[in-house]
Amino acid sequence: MLRGFTSELNSSRLKAGETQLKVDNIQLNFGGLTALLDVSLEVRQSEILAIIGPNGAGKTSLLNCISGLYHPQKGKISFFKSDEKGGATEQEVTRMRPHQIAQLGIARSFQNIELFRHMTVLDNLLSGCHIHMKSGLLASMVYLGAAQREQIKFRQFVEDIIDLLEIEAHRSKTVGSLSYGLQKRVEMGRALAMRPSILLLDEPMAGMNSEEKEDMARFILDINEEHGVTTILIEHDMGVVMDISDRIVVLNFGQKIGEGTPQEVHNNPAVVQAYLGENRVHLPNQLPEN
Amino acid sequence: MISGIFHSRYEDDMALRRTHAQKIRLVILVIAFITFPFFADRYSLTLANQVGIAVIGAIGLNILVGYTGQISLGQGGFMAVGAYAAGLLTLHFGMPWWASTLIACLFTALVGVLFGIPSLRLKGLYLAIATLSAQVIILWVVTHWTAVTGGNDALVVPSPTMFGIKLNKDFNFYWVVWSIALIATLLTVNLFRTRFGRAFIAIRDQDIAASVMGVDLFKYKLLSFAISSFWVGMAGALTAHYRSIVTWERFTVDVSVLYLAMIIIGGLGSVTGSYLGATFMTLLPVLLTNLGRATKDTFPIMETILPFLQQGVFGLVIILFLIFEPEGLNKMWKNAKDYFRLWPFSY
Numbered sequence: 212m213l214r215g216f217t218s219e220l221n222s223s224r225l226k227a228g229e230t231q232l233k234v235d236n237i238q239l240n241f242g243g244l245t246a247l248l249d250v251s252l253e254v255r256q257s258e259i260l261a262i263i264g265p266n267g268a269g270k271t272s273l274l275n276c277i278s279g280l281y282h283p284q285k286g287k288i289s290f291f292k293s294d295e296k297g298g299a300t301e302q303e304v305t306r307m308r309p310h311q312i313a314q315l316g317i318a319r320s321f322q323n324i325e326l327f328r329h330m331t332v333l334d335n336l337l338s339g340c341h342i343h344m345k346s347g348l349l350a351s352m353v354y355l356g357a358a359q360r361e362q363i364k365f366r367q368f369v370e371d372i373i374d375l376l377e378i379e380a381h382r383s384k385t386v387g388s389l390s391y392g393l394q395k396r397v398e399m400g401r402a403l404a405m406r407p408s409i410l411l412l413d414e415p416m417a418g419m420n421s422e423e424k425e426d427m428a429r430f431i432l433d434i435n436e437e438h439g440v441t442t443i444l445i446e447h448d449m450g451v452v453m454d455i456s457d458r459i460v461v462l463n464f465g466q467k468i469g470e471g472t473p474q475e476v477h478n479n480p481a482v483v484q485a486y487l488g489e490n491r492v493h494l495p496n497q498l499p500e501n
Numbered sequence: 502m503i504s505g506i507f508h509s510r511y512e513d514d515m516a517l518r519r520t521h522a523q524k525i526r527l528v529i530l531v532i533a534f535i536t537f538p539f540f541a542d543r544y545s546l547t548l549a550n551q552v553g554i555a556v557i558g559a560i561g562l563n564i565l566v567g568y569t570g571q572i573s574l575g576q577g578g579f580m581a582v583g584a585y586a587a588g589l590l591t592l593h594f595g596m597p598w599w600a601s602t603l604i605a606c607l608f609t610a611l612v613g614v615l616f617g618i619p620s621l622r623l624k625g626l627y628l629a630i631a632t633l634s635a636q637v638i639i640l641w642v643v644t645h646w647t648a649v650t651g652g653n654d655a656l657v658v659p660s661p662t663m664f665g666i667k668l669n670k671d672f673n674f675y676w677v678v679w680s681i682a683l684i685a686t687l688l689t690v691n692l693f694r695t696r697f698g699r700a701f702i703a704i705r706d707q708d709i710a711a712s713v714m715g716v717d718l719f720k721y722k723l724l725s726f727a728i729s730s731f732w733v734g735m736a737g738a739l740t741a742h743y744r745s746i747v748t749w750e751r752f753t754v755d756v757s758v759l760y761l762a763m764i765i766i767g768g769l770g771s772v773t774g775s776y777l778g779a780t781f782m783t784l785l786p787v788l789l790t791n792l793g794r795a796t797k798d799t800f801p802i803m804e805t806i807l808p809f810l811q812q813g814v815f816g817l818v819i820i821l822f823l824i825f826e827p828e829g830l831n832k833m834w835k836n837a838k839d840y841f842r843l844w845p846f847s848y
């Protein structure tokens with residue numbers, strides 16, 4: 212089913228289990244509102260880490276801090292990548308701009324689909340390859356030799372992702388014309404086209420029916436198991452979270468109130484009280500906002 | 502919409518002309534372009550040259566506005582930069598026309614980048630005002646820096662020559678302007694097959710997502726201003742060499758609006774649309790004038806109201822397009838092609 216990839220989907224060279232991202236006591240304020248307070252967590256190579264918490268808990272804000280869209284007022288975020296000697300080098304990303312963080316292979320999807328609406332599926336995925344394309348401006352405009360070969364090479368790579376996500380029939384369609392579920396898939400594909408070292412998924416299954424959810428969960432697992440891509444997943448559907456994540460971090464009112472394996476979190480009294488207690492084990496599917 | 506056509510190699514699927522119909526159309530177009538000047542009278546040639554210049558300018562503006570989503574009202578000003586720079590270089594430094602044109606384009610690109618800096622903070626209407634100020638500032642400099650530009654007096658540019666042939670004759674200039682239009686077309690079409698063009702469109706569609714994909718917004722917005730202004734400067738430089746006379750009146754804010762109308766009517770974010778819009782807006786006044794002349798005996802009043810009518814029709818056409826076909830002539834052309842491709846089974 213999985214076709215051999217012409218190039219690696221995962222750009223991180225750390226060994227599984229090594230610390231890849233460290234969030235250290237970050238605090239994020241919006242005026243008087245504290246969206247994140249003293250949040251710390253570690254993400255390890257090749258794990259699926261779920262972040263859960265009620266609406267407004269600060270989950271999206273945390274991802275935005277990691278991808279450089281927000282800058283926390285306090286604390287530090289570090290990214291680790293392997294060096295030539297096989298060790299890991301630390302790089303602080305707290306103050307870096309989004310496109311610089313993208314260069315590290317930190318890829319993401321958004322809670323409210325943020326695709327390039329007027330592009331085709333293919334072009335959306337190809338724009339995900341931006342950081343890996345090297346041809347210069349003049350060479351690109353002349354489009355001969357190396358510049359053309361580069362485009363063909365990435366077209367092949369992107370076709371692998373299209374196969375993986377089973378969107379062959381839609382590759383030449385404008386994404387604005389696709390159904391909501393398909394757009395979510397394309398958005399994940401665009402993030403995969405970056406050859407992510409870490410994949411950040413903000414509610415990839417929100418607003419989907421159970422069949423679509425199942426497909427999506429399968430893709431996330433495939434990508435993680437076959438390619439070892441580290442995944443941070445925000446999701447409200449507790450069934451899915453318990454099923455596919457290795458570890459879970461629980462946020463509530465901007466603070467971390469629990470962390471551990473699905474089983475540990477399930478048995479954590481603080482979590483149960485804040486989040487799972489009020490019969491919210493199976494939250495209703497959130498409707499898309501747009 | 503191309504359905505039912507399949508390719509087995511990515512190269513073929515990624516080619517610019519993918520179907521037989523497309524290739525045949527291209528051949529017909531090329532033959533028409535090559536034979537046209539041998540049959541056309543002088544007046545038609547003048548019009549063809551004007552259209553050619555407008556096409557280059559419209560492609561330039563479309564790169565910035567249509568593809569990158571950065572609205573600009575500075576078109577007239579940037580064309581003035583190209584025209585004056587080219588004219589002055591040819592006049593004072595005795596440069597060959599092509600060298601002064603190239604340098605003028607690069608200089609316009611630089612000026613474009615400079616006035617593009619506000620785009621890093623401003624969007625939409627605010628950016629429109631900022632680029633309008635570029636227009637005003639440039640024309641102010643042109644009219645007040647009398648020692649260099651001649652101020653309100655016209656700048657007279659020596660005739661461009663090549664191999665001893667005067668290029669500003671209508672027949673000769675036809676080949677110059679349309680060769681350059683062809684180059685501009687190819688380079689632009691190719692640009693949008695690569696990461697640069699995709700980054701521009703990404704910025705237009707969703708700039709935050711673009712930055713998270715690794716697109717440096719700062720760099721790519723300015724790059725779009727540079728490439729766009731290069732071609733706009735080209736339109737200006739060609740005007741200077743074609744007319745041999747450069748005056749500031751040719752580059753007022755009316756020109757900025759006219760070019761915006763071209764790309765809106767032709768189709769934003771489309772090279773074909775730039776062609777259609779530039780042709781349409783250049784020929785519309787001619788059509789109206791001819792219509793006026795033809796009906797002058799039956800409706801004598803036409804003569805007097807025609808100038809007003811022209812402005813009115815201009816505005817009306819723009820509004821009609823915005824309401825009924827916001828994607829412009831390009832979309833209508835696509836629809837027509839789809840219709841005939843499926844004809845007679847078009848249901």
Ligand SMILES: Nc1ncnc2c1ncn2[C@@H]1O[C@H](COP(=O)(O)OP(=O)(O)OP(=O)(O)O)[C@@H](O)[C@H]1O
Pocket residue numbers: 241244245246264265266267268269270271272273322
């Ligand atoms: N750009 C912003 N400006 C002001 N306040 C913000 C901004 N972004 C988020 N917030 C606030 O920060 C808090 C956390 O929001 P966030 O979007 O991170 O929550 P969430 O956990 O993702 O919730 P949901 O499950 O609804 O997506 C909320 O109170 C929100 O109103």
Ligand SMILES: [Mg+2]
Pocket residue numbers: 270271272322
């Ligand atoms: Mg959220």
